[in-house]
Amino acid sequence: MSQHALHSVGKNTWRSLPCSLSELRLDLTLGCGQTFRWRETGEGHWTGVMGGRVWTLTQNEDTLWYHVYHCHGNPGLINGRKRKTAAGLKGSGKKSKETIAVKEEEKAEMLDTVSSEEDKKEEELLRDYFQLHVKLENLYEEWSSADQHFNHTGNIFRGVRMLRQDPVECLFSFICSSNNHISRIQGMVERLCNTLGTPLCKLDNTHYHDFPSIQTLADSSVEARLRDMGFGYRARFLWRSAHLIMSTLGPDWLYELRSTPYLQARDALRTLPGVGLKVADCVCLMSLDKSEAVPVDTHVWQIAKRDYSCAAGIGKKTLTDKVYQEIGDFFRKIWGSYAGWAQSVLFCADLKKFQKLKEVPDSKR
Numbered sequence: 001m002s003q004h005a006l007h008s009v010g011k012n013t014w015r016s017l018p019c020s021l022s023e024l025r026l027d028l029t030l031g032c033g034q035t036f037r038w039r040e041t042g043e044g045h046w047t048g049v050m051g052g053r054v055w056t057l058t059q060n061e062d063t064l065w066y067h068v069y070h071c072h073g074n075p076g077l078i079n080g081r082k083r084k085t086a087a088g089l090k091g092s093g094k095k096s097k098e099t100i101a102v103k104e105e106e107k108a109e110m111l112d113t114v115s116s117e118e119d120k121k122e123e124e125l126l127r128d129y130f131q132l133h134v135k136l137e138n139l140y141e142e143w144s145s146a147d148q149h150f151n152h153t154g155n156i157f158r159g160v161r162m163l164r165q166d167p168v169e170c171l172f173s174f175i176c177s178s179n180n181h182i183s184r185i186q187g188m189v190e191r192l193c194n195t196l197g198t199p200l201c202k203l204d205n206t207h208y209h210d211f212p213s214i215q216t217l218a219d220s221s222v223e224a225r226l227r228d229m230g231f232g233y234r235a236r237f238l239w240r241s242a243h244l245i246m247s248t249l250g251p252d253w254l255y256e257l258r259s260t261p262y263l264q265a266r267d268a269l270r271t272l273p274g275v276g277l278k279v280a281d282c283v284c285l286m287s288l289d290k291s292e293a294v295p296v297d298t299h300v301w302q303i304a305k306r307d308y309s310c311a312a313g314i315g316k317k318t319l320t321d322k323v324y325q326e327i328g329d330f331f332r333k334i335w336g337s338y339a340g341w342a343q344s345v346l347f348c349a350d351l352k353k354f355q356k357l358k359e360v361p362d363s364k365r
Contacts (some may be wrong), residue, residue, distance in 0.1 A: 004041040004203050005056045005067040015119065017126065019064035023136045024058055025159030032348040033182045035163055036173050037211075047203070049193070051125040051166075054200050054208045068122050069201050078135050131164050134340050136341075143342045147334050150342060153349045156357055160345045163286055167254035169211040170287035171269070174279045175237050191229050192238075196222070196298040214251055217242035237274025239326060244272060254288075262290040277324050285340040293340045303346055308334075349353040 019121055026046050030038040038048030039106045047056045054069040055271050127133070140158065144151035196216050197209035216222070217238060226235035247252055257265040265288055269280040278297050284290035296298075301319055304310035312330060313323035328339075335342040348354060 002069065002201065004045070004047055004205050006042050007058050007065050007067075007068075014065050014067050015123070016066070017064045017123065017132070019059065019132065020062050020137075021059070022140075022158045022364060023132070024059070024064060024130055024161055026057055026064075027156060028160045028348050028354065029130075029163065030057075031353065032160065032175050032344065032351060033185075034282075034344065035165060036176075036182070036186045037169075037193075038094065041204075046172075049200065049208055049210060050129055051122075052198075052200070052210050053122065053125070053136065054203070055126075064126075066122075066126055069203065076188075080170060086125075091195060095197075111286075125302075130161060130162055134161070134338075134341075136161050139338055139341060143335050143345075146336075147342075150346070154345055157345050157354070160348050162291070162341050162344060164289070165287040166211065167257070167283065167287040168214055171272075171279075172186075172217065172238055172241070173209075173255060174282045175241060175274045176231070176234055176283075177279065178274065184261050188229075188231060188234075190224070192231075195225065214245055214254075234274065240273040244302045249261040258288050260288075262292055266293070267288060277321060281328075281340075291338045291340050292332055294331050294343050295328045295340070296324050299350065300343065300347060303350060304330060 030046050038046045041047040045056055045058045053175035056067045058065050140154050144154055173189050176184050189343050193211055196212035200208045223235045223239040227349040242335035266280045266284050269275050269283055278295050281293040281295040331343055332339040
């Protein structure tokens, strides 16, 4: 059994990317409710699953550090998946020591090449997941110039950025979010993965699994199994959505929506059982490259009324589709094409778990 990695121990197993805290804060980005796969497993260390791998991340003021776990039980696997390696030596007959030495050297070179390619792929996965090509400091400057309230809040909550999640994981995780809170959604997603996902590794008695595929979720037995795990009415939504995608739309359909215009993609998602406007916008923003999507719930509605005197829905008690669209348009007019990113900063700043940050003196931020 392996243990969760700590940067202070075994630093040679960690790799790094230059990244300032103003471009990314792990605690805010991974803890604000846009993903449900990460846990703080050590002070400032976050462990989770992404891209079929188990990672631990940590950071200092100018560097993002990451450690990727490889399965030790089967050297032919990386996190439960087949690894391409040099072919093993099968000594057929007698071979000279010189021949064997040459073969071993060639094999080592091939393994080094595979390792180097794997390292490069993992760095690309991490850059893509955090969308590090987007310069967050520049966006904060634009939003602060256009919005006095954001200028104040953004100075405290810097480094909140949108993830680019796998669309399958994002969709089915947010179907679980209906009438739910973050900690409970995390528990449901964890049970879903532990029951139906591919095992990846075990660390400190914690089992990590990949997110289940659409093919797995579409199996006829899934609804009953999820009900047994306490998913309630969401069990049927999860199974029916997976079944509809596999039987009618195709396994690549979600990924193809990345190249579809925002409103068209949102409407397409809403044809799935259990997917309303908010869930569709979450999927658009957090996995389908629609940075203008603004997920609106009663929480965001309250922010719009309290902090911006937004008149949308005045006198109404429920969030209708019309009011929803008006609030989204209101914020898009202020913040522009990355309105969904800006909204996530204010959403994060309003969560109870982060209120203590507002009490920290300016000199210590």
